[in-house]
Amino acid sequence: MQFDFDLKQRKRILETVFEKIENYYSSTKDFKTNPDLNIKEIRESILTKELAIGINPVKAIQHVIKGLENFSVHTPHPKYFGLFNPRSNYAGIIADLITATYNPQLAAWSHAPFAVEVEELLIKEFANKFGYNRNADGVFTTGGAEANLTAILCALNHKYSKFARDGAFGLDKKPVIFCSAEAHHSIQKAAKVVGLGYNLVKSIPTTNDLKLDTEVLLQEIKNLDTSVYSPLMIIGTAGTTGTGTIDQLNQLNYICKKYNIWFHVDAAYGGGAILSQDLKHNLSGIEKSDSITFDAHKWMSVPMGTSIFLTSKDDILGKTFRITTEYMPKEADKLTVTEPFTHSIQWSRRFIGLKVYLSLLFYGWQGYEQTINHQAKIGRYLKSQLLKNGWVIKNNTNLPVVCFTKNEFETDSNFTKKILNNILANGKSWLSIYPIKGISTFRACITNYNTTEKEIDELIDELNKEATLYAKQ
Template identity: 30%
Template structure:
């Protein structure tokens, strides 16, 4: 292993790696988003029942990666990769990720990573400032928004029931209730499970047409909790819903829940970037009421996975929940200072330097570039929505509030047919078209159930995506839809009045 620590060898291998990186990113339009192969083919090609036993030259291993693994993998930087809530990664942030691995610090203690500790706290302060949180807010970087949500709700649980909960466990006789909407991210249900609450203590509020929380139902459900002697202790306001991309009415929710002492967690994992836009920031009215906030920079700021931060107006709540007296081998007495061991603020001990890639990107591009990119993605979403509305056969159930467009195909003659009646046929059509396009490899997008019907779901955060590309893809979808209908006649009456 020592051979690869020699400067000449490191330089040679690194140059080859950079050449590979440049080739990989240089021509996205001329390649496919997916080089589709079946699961059986991929398992046969890549699964190894035994680990490699013999030493091989690193050049050979890199060649295997370049020639077999890379071509078989989904190209998340492709302009028409719209399947997940991330896409691509800017070059400075990739370099930052590499530099973090090169340094390999652990941010558990100040003495092992003093500069990294300063940078993480500083970058989290910048993010809190961009979100409009009160002065003095900062937070910690965590490996993903799901964990950030879990940590936030752990704080809410412990704060509500008292810190003795660390010793005694949850006082279930108080009938604790965690509140979210029916459209909240699935990590909230997982958190209820991990926190020992169980799904019976997760109250899901009804939603409006665009997926945002119905505050009328929220008030009714809280009154029902009072009658049942239940104790709501936290509510999740999702800013940038996973399916629709729309926003829960944060200010209304805060007005209802704050007087009850309910912890308000803002899940802005996806929608946080929209706070930088002129139209998007209006959805963050009431952000000053947030007790905790999740924001994933690897989504709208084009960072490599993962770059998630949990922000708090009162970061000492983290310390009250996670600081351990037993780890005297790790945490040593230090002079009192506002910057201290981050390991006391998180359940993580092996804590990666994820803030570095955002620090490097921020210093390279600046805040105004972030705003410009967010505005551009928002404008693309609006322009695409306007184009869909100009057609007779593509329909949107609501106005997009972030770079997610959900829409369905329905020719004019279908419009007099009840949605529930045509849903089974329509759903199969949409899923078939999506699978065909994915297997051809030209684009990769998703399907989501919205208002009782499957809809195409495009996540439009890749800066390489253009309106012309989207129009061409819509034309392809239309052609495939017509071909499907010719091959599979619809079982419902599609013209004239319904009988």
Template identity: 30%
Template sequence: MSFDLTREPLEDAAGRAADLFVEIYRGLEDRRVDPGVDRDELRRLFRHTLTEEGIGLLPTLSEFRDRILPNSMGTPHPLYLGLVNSSPLPAAALADLLVSCLNNNGGAVHQSPAISAAEQEVVRVFTRLFGLDPSWSGMVLPGGTFATLQGLALARARHFPDWQARGPAALDGRPVLYTSQAAHFSVTRSGVTVGIGDDGVVALSGTGRGSLDTAALEDRIERDRSQGSRPFAVVATAGTTGTGAIDPLSDIADLCHRHGLWFHVDACYGGAAVLLDELRPRLAGIERADSIAVDPHKWFFIPIAAALFLTRHAELECRTFAAGDTSYIPQHGEADAFRRGIPTSRRSSGLGIWMGLRAHGLSAVRDAVRRNIELTRLLERLLAEEGFEVLPGGELSIACARWEVAEGDPDEIDRLQTRIAEDVVRSGLAWFSTARHADRNWLRFNLVNLYTRERHIRRLSGLVAETARRLAGGPV
């Protein structure tokens, strides 16, 4: 049967989708956090569902209600304290529906004129938030991983222009970039993807919760250079994934300046700290970066995928990512995103950021970030009172804690942390994971959540303590 839009029940379908949207947002705590479903069973549930004939709009929405919704994770649940996946602002979630009905190719302005203008406003606002010069260029990418990759591709082009032209044969020394061991794995992946290999990514051990030690970094750069390597970039992290450590950005900016290195900041998670007067100074130095990755889809409460890449090198972008034959694409004198970055077609995720902030305001994000941090400190205090060892020095919204057992085998105690996390996740009452830090496993609680309140944190602390005592065999 040929598709005929005029015969589709659009009004009913839109109403049904709206009901589902309301059901999800009004029932945040009604569902389990982790759906707790068997993967094979789920695969069976979807097997043979895509056939020659479709079932129609309304039955498909019913299937969403029956098959997808109960088997999905509730990241907006107030006790989702897990990976750095935020609880999305409702207006930003609505943007996803609307943007998909339009030409959502943000690669070229003439394809998505209004949405591209909204994205430019997003870039302008983030440029201001980070205290950057208004001449900085920026674009939305499908993840912080892509933003760091794009930053390192520019770093490579700047430092090794011959490599850009002739490939690795042009190199007269091993290119090296530096980061901390606590940096996100996407830094190494990006380094490997731009061709410097695992050996070209030097990950240095950190201090405290894992921040880069600038003195050790400088020693290593000088040593590598004296041995014929070609240091070209440092990737610092503003808010590491495991423990929320912030690298000393200002010192690293000085060091990069002294050594002529590209300075990329991974502010994917911790970038939202600039919203708070009390934390903004901790990010001082970010304005001297060459490029920045920040994820509005983390602590700015925008749905995945909405990452922002910012760079001071607008002209270099155009040279590095110059497109070949584009005779089929109209030109209008401005450098479209597809001429300044890796993607060609690009989902217009900037609309979600713009609609989220337009509807709810930066103040809603700021309040939530502050509340997340305060509740994280509360959780640390409560867990310490319950007898957990709590990792000191937390500044952002990650709490790490361990249940220690006197005279236990260290590996067994590490496994106990994993069992505690798995047990709570299985209950469907909360979601968090464990992270490795200082050669030990820690329960890791990450609040990137609009909806968590004090009562949830008190409930969680009791639940985790009860689980730890039960599994460790102590008094409950």
């Protein structure tokens, strides 16, 4: 069969792939951090006529590698200080290769019992790390957006016993979701997808330290017209995308318990702090939540699409997703196992958890704690060097996310815009801009375990040079 190739061809293909990815993996820092966004050139570089009959596999691989190297922001670069897109650790890369080769189907337990049990073990491990009891449940998801969507569905099925049958049409009142104005926009997207509409997501202003203002939240709950609306859930964020802020989780839990509201914590980024004895205290209160979103593809440095939804309610995933079919395998009917397709949004399921499992087998929890502590240390170094060089920091978090500017240019939005354009054009570093209380700031996040003080010093030099040139204009 031509899809398989023969042994000699397969070896040649794999050798080509290994040679190319090893060159990239070992010399990522030598690439420009970002490409020139010439859409015409990018589109013209993509082969189209060749799709009809195909081309030589080695040439095809070389073509794809060249495209990715020339036209990608290189998030694995040690001077990528952007969004939460880390360099993939090697175990995660190998795990993706293994998964693609064996291609286990995790919809039914009996089709992939080893893989399903690995993921079940990991769910219990993470639930324990976050402080949930032994009856906690959860599932691997394709991303934080799916996990947050799962949380909303669970909250609906918990509050409304007939929601699975009747959906939103069976509700006598409109469910309201409360979250910070700094919360991730996947919340609004999930509200749209589930059929509630984003108007039922109430964004609560933040305090001066950028945390959800609990006093305003309480007033919003008290002001609800209960003849029309009913509070469904409160979402606290542990590590906001913009500023790395962690909401007052204990206070949010108190409000949820007082008003019988589902408490969800979006810890997609900041949840990684739970793996560090030095940082885990920042997540105090998360153990009291009803559910948690956590992205392993952020601070755990595994390839994209590796997220986890956890819940302290051991029956809610079944209530939300359980369904019976005639065509699914029945071998596990008499076993004390959970069929994955009855437990999540996904039906056909990839072995997502292997990226985490193999990484833990390679590096252990101890290795992860060291890595996370290293990144936190580099974040502190970045703050200290910025302050030493006359920059002012505008956010306050123990996570390695730093938002900063110059006092004299706070009201000049062109300052950050002009300097960022120059830095990106140079291709030595990648960072972004984030507005805080009407002030445009630079945002730099330590996402790469290979980032050292050397890269920070180079970034500071680059920023200082650009700021000096700007001041002379």
